[in-house]
Amino acid sequence: MRMVIGVDGGGTKTVGVLVDSEGHVLARAVTESSNFQVVGGDALGRVISDLVNQLLTNAGQRQPVVHLYAGLAGAGRPADRQTIITVLESKKLAKKITVDTDAAAALAGAFAGGPGIIVISGTGAICFGKDRRGEFYRCGGWGYLLGDEGSGYYIGQQALIAALKDWDGRGVKTCLRSAIEQKYGIRSIDLLISSIYSGKIDRTEIASLAPLVFDKRAEGDEAAMNIIASAGQEIGKIIAAVARRMGLAGCSVRVALIGSVFKQRDILIPLMEREACRVVQEIHFMDPQFEPAIGSAILALQQELGLLDETVLAHLAEAK
Incomplete structure (x- = not known):
């Protein structure tokens, strides 16, 4: 089973979802802020790492995540996004890691990636x-x-x-x-x-x-x-x-x-x-249509699978 993680990181909390390739939401978790401009790289890495571990534990999964897509507050500048990617890659949280803004996650969630x-x-x-x-x-x-x-x-x-x-x-x-x-x-x-x-x-x-x-x-x-x-x-x-x-x-x-x-x-x-x-x-x-964390998961699935069919979106909607 191929799994992706979508993350919505804001100034007050960070939300993560673990989703399989068919759109089933296997787990959802909430932890503290991951705003890079506020908490810095080390704390951000710890927060996201703890979130991933919590998601996998909650879902009873051990196999590797194929893609972690994080939409984060404070990640507006390309240089900052690259710094965050370097921090997260060092944690070996997923085979592929993408970092974008929290706005990109919110947009993807609002319109199912459209x-x-x-x-x-x-x-x-x-x-x-x-x-x-x-x-x-x-x-x-x-x-x-x-x-x-x-x-x-x-x-x-x-x-x-x-x-x-x-x-x-x-x-x-x-x-x-x-x-x-x-x-x-x-x-x-x-x-x-x-x-x-x-x-x-x-x-x-x-x-x-x-x-x-x-x-x-x-x-x-x-x-x-x-x-x-x-x-x-x-x-x-x-x-x-x-x-x-x-x-x-x-x-x-x-x-x-x-x-x-x-x-x-x-x-x-x-x-x-x-x-x-x-x-x-x-x-x-x-x-x-969906919360921003699901929006991040949609962006990860689109990169892995291409255009998502209605069945995948229907499965995502079941978790609302």
Whole structure:
């Protein structure tokens, strides 16, 4: 039996799946972060090695893996990918090892290895596309200092700005101010500012304000409504930019939605659609077909077997 391993390595956890050549998922395992830029090569090698051993143990398998395909956060630069490959090859985890970005894994999972567009909006926001030639396109995702418009962080940051403008008397009155005061147990603007710039209220904590903004929007708060409208428009813009670069202006496109912000998709979809349809004819929003770890396994199977038939995809779907 020929087996491959698909890995999705992120900033908080690493997910792996062991899959046979017919698409049966033999085991699934989760371990700690494997972001190369955060943990470094040695720790990454240990995490992936432990993950592989756990998968083989869980499946009761000892025979060698023919291909390990790892889609990893922090592996965007070719030099870094080669460093990671060298580390993993030294562990003798599989006959062949491929390292790519976590975005490639997410795209492959969303569209079962085929073309399409994904937009990810959680703490950050980014859009990726893959065309029929296998070319990749990206827009956004430049981090909280330079971009990430439409993300949870963006929504939370704009809420803080709206609250501060209310404090100053230079913006609309907003119940976001009292909600933020209550959330953090503060009545002093100085305490809020010092907590943010000291890192006590960090990027993740700011992003966690997003659900509060959606709640206040539902209550009719003007500032909250403006913030959510802006977030939806910004996500629509990055979708449009990727579609344009893919040569899909005026076409119908499929877009898979990934990330915590899209728990409010019913609110965001009309906003995104209105903006993106300035470029494309129509958008079909969808959930990903498979998780990113399965996406990595699909890419490994495609390299080993070529085009996957419906039977293999059906077997993969049975594990969902």
